[in-house]
Amino acid sequence: MTRYRPNRRFLFLLCFFLAVCAITANFFIFLGLSGSDITSYVDRLPLPRFPRLWHSEETREGPYEPRDGHPISLLMAEANKRWQAYDDSRSMTFRQTVTKYRRKYGRHPPPGFTEWYKFARKKHVHNIDDFEQIMDDLRPFWAIDPGVIRNLAANMWRDDKQGVAGIHIRDHKVVKESNHSWRSETLITLIKKIAEYLPDMDIAMNRLDQPRVVVPWEDMQAHLAKELETRRTPPEALDEFTQEMTGLLNFTAKGDDGLEEDPGWYPAHGKQYLDTAKTACPPESHARNVDKSSRDAEATYKNRDGGVITNFNLSTDLCTVGPEIQDLHGFLYAGSSVIPTKRLVPIFGECKINVNSDILFPANMYWKHDERYDYDERADNLKWEEKKDSMIWRGVTSGGTQVKDNWHKMHRQRLVSIVNSTEMQDKAVRILTERPEQPGEYENLRQFRPAEFALNHTDIGFTGTMSCIPDCSFYDNVFTIKETAPFPKQFKQKLLVDVDGHSFSGRWHAFLESKSLGVKATIFREWHDSRLFAWRHFVPMDNRYDDIYTILTYFFGFGVSSDQRLAGVSNANDDAYIPKHDAEGRRLANQGREWAKKVLRRDDIEIYMYRLLLEYARIIDDNRDRIGYAGDGSELDKYDGVTDAKGIPH
Secondary structure, eight states: OOOOOOOHHHHHHHHHHHHHHHHHHHHHHHHTOOHHHHHHHHHHSOOOOOOOOOOTTSOTTOSOOOSSOOHHHHHHHHHHHHHHHHHHTOOOSHHHHHHHHHHHHSSOOOTTHHHHHHHHHHTTOSOTTOOHHHHHHHGGGGGSOHHHHHHHHHHTTSSGGGOEEEEEEETTEEEEEESOOHHHHHHHHHHTTTGGGOOSEEEEEEOSSSOOBOOOHHHHHHHHHHHHHTOOOOTTOBSSOOSSOTTSOOTTSOOOSSOSOOOOOOOOTTSOTHHHHGGGSOTTSTTTOTTSOHHHHHTTTBOTTTTOBSOHHHHTOHHHHHHHHTTSSHHHHHOSSOOOBSSOOOEEESOBOTTOOOEEOOOHHHHSOOTTTOOOGGGOOOOGGGSEEEEEEEEESOSSOBOTTTGGGSHHHHHHHHTOTTTTTTOOEEEEEEETTEEEEEEEEEEEOOHHHHHHHEEEEEEEOOSBSSOSGGGTTTOOOOOOOOHHHHTTEEEEEEEOSSSOOTTHHHHHHSSSEEEEEOSOBOTTGGGOOBTTTBEEOOTTOTTHHHHHHHHHOEEOOHHHHHTTOOOSSTTOEEOOOHHHHHHHHHHHHHHHHHHSSHHHHHHHHHHHHHHHHHHTOTTTTSBSOOSOSGGGHHHHTBOSTTOOBO
16 A cells, blocks of 8 residues: 655645744734733743753752661761751951951951961852861960060970971071971972962971870860950051061071070870860760760760761760770870970861861871872762772871781771771671661661672772881781882772871862762861861761761662562562662762862862961060051952942952
8 A cells, every 4th residue: 555755845834834923823913912911921932951050169950858767968968058057157358357357256367367368269169157176276275475476486496306397488588498308398388379468477287197286175265265355346456467576587697595495396106096085075075974884975976877977077086085096096006206295385287186286287298299199180080980890999007006916906907907898797797777667767786797899899808017016027918918019000990998097088179079978987077177067078977987888888779679679689688678779979079179179279278288377477466466457448349349338259
């Protein structure tokens, strides 16, 4: 039978006729509409849908809504709310910035604040207000005489056995380095970027891996009370630093004239650090109050379901977790380079624990170009979906002084052991499993056998041994040494776990910048902590690692659902089932990556260091109570694009 096929001319005439009919119908419809009717009619017309424009504050996936009742899913939602409130509170103009500064700190901003503000804006600072770490670090020094601070900063380097370097700025230049180290050399390259804005000063820098200052709680409270008493905003404040003050390092003098302040260093190598650290804790804290139980402490930072971290800040607080981890972390159990002091001295350091009063600056590894720590996007060319469902870590046995009988108390060794399939063959751990009768709800399962799961989903091991006495031969029959894994290999895995070494880990920024997802366990604080939100930008992990399998099974999934079991499908852990949360992992990785590009740039390090040294310069100034920026910020209205009297930018 022959099929009818209309020719092109017929189709053209048909389309033309239909178009004329549509135009004629709409013409008569509009004739009967008033002006307001026309508007309402047009509003109802279907418009072509264009791709939604997304703001930098969001992911392309849109606002996060938990897909189930898993604690991690709920914690992600809570973290998003906290982060959004943080991001919405940013000052957008100089006027807003100085107003918020005075309201928060009870003082004028320091001299040179106007120039710093413009410097920060030119470098596209994301949050002009978030320099809380600087203010916390310097606050107690308002209780110390400026001349005493200058004396300590100028002379602490003199005893080279105490691990202190000196950096000296005169006439807007770094003119001298005392007691050289690679750390001070690297820091100088950063300071040179901003030295033109700085007054004369001496900077004492920690050359050691581990933090230094532990001021007893009662002494610190007295310092903080005195700082509160000194707060004022005099209208006649001068926006300039004092010139030619005494007490800075005299380059022509030999020193050792008995006039140097004693910083009070004492050796504590290889000793349990909590004995020293707990003196800086409140008397009622878990670290000092023997009547407080572990369960009470855990309730403040940890979910009883699955053990996941709910408060990352408290999970790294020795006053809260110290008694539980003092025998489980190398630095706490047998630190290798511990030379502390109980005196409040102005020493700059790359990291510290919550009980320390060192002055934090951005770690040299984040500033110094080193292929072991620098992120290179060319080495991270796989999409999330193409990466392996695996957690990877490589490192050496650093972390503390190791002997044959104590290595199992070191944090890195415990990490390698807890995911070793042979070690875990006959052991059980806790995870969360979906309730068969309530899909989307979870309960603890304490008899999960992780050996096979660890074999399939982790790649964690040592690349070498170090820090052993008399040598590391006792590891020969304990750990199999693995090949090194440069970043290109690590970035092929979805989860990148980061743990402490002797102190902080210099890989953290690269992990956050990557397309993989960072998992962090640490006791150390760094300059950037207030900018990073756990469960928004990274996954926090307990320093005991008792939540590691809860984390792994959440992102990678495990087992078969109750429906599948009824169909005859089974596995070695028949009671365990948790669906894979791959979309949540991808979201966290993307959010961490986007955020790192905004707040952890080398520009951000310059901005932070500039602000830190401005605030420090005021602390050491004899006239610190009478100097500062006293204006209302309106002189930068045009710079900020302000268009109304309230200081709101256009």
